[in-house]
Amino acid sequence: MKKQLHTKKGTGKAIAELLGVSEQTVSKAIRGKSDTTTAKKIRLIAIRNYGAVEIEL
Numbered sequence: 358m359k360k361q362l363h364t365k366k367g368t369g370k371a372i373a374e375l376l377g378v379s380e381q382t383v384s385k386a387i388r389g390k391s392d393t394t395t396a397k398k399i400r401l402i403a404i405r406n407y408g409a410v411e412i413e414l
Contacts, residue, residue, distance in 0.1 A: 361389040362400060362409040372402055 369383040376383075378395065386396035387403060403409035 359389060359414045360411055361414065362387045362403055363412050364403055364407060364409040368403060368407045368409065371407070372399055375402070 364387060369380050369387060373380045373383045376395070376399065378399075382391070382395065383399055385391040386393075386399035387409070400409075404411070
């Protein structure tokens with residue numbers, strides 16, 4: 358099963374500004390398209406600080 362995060366609107370932009378990365382980088386990380394160190398950090402921040410929920414597709 359493929360996993361991705363379900364976030365509230367504006368979360369991606371907030372994380373992008375916080376980490377100094379592009380919104381596209383955050384989007385790829387949240388959708389599970391990227392598995393880099395930065396992507397793992399993005400997912401962790403989204404879950405811990407922004408209430409993101411992991412879902413299986």
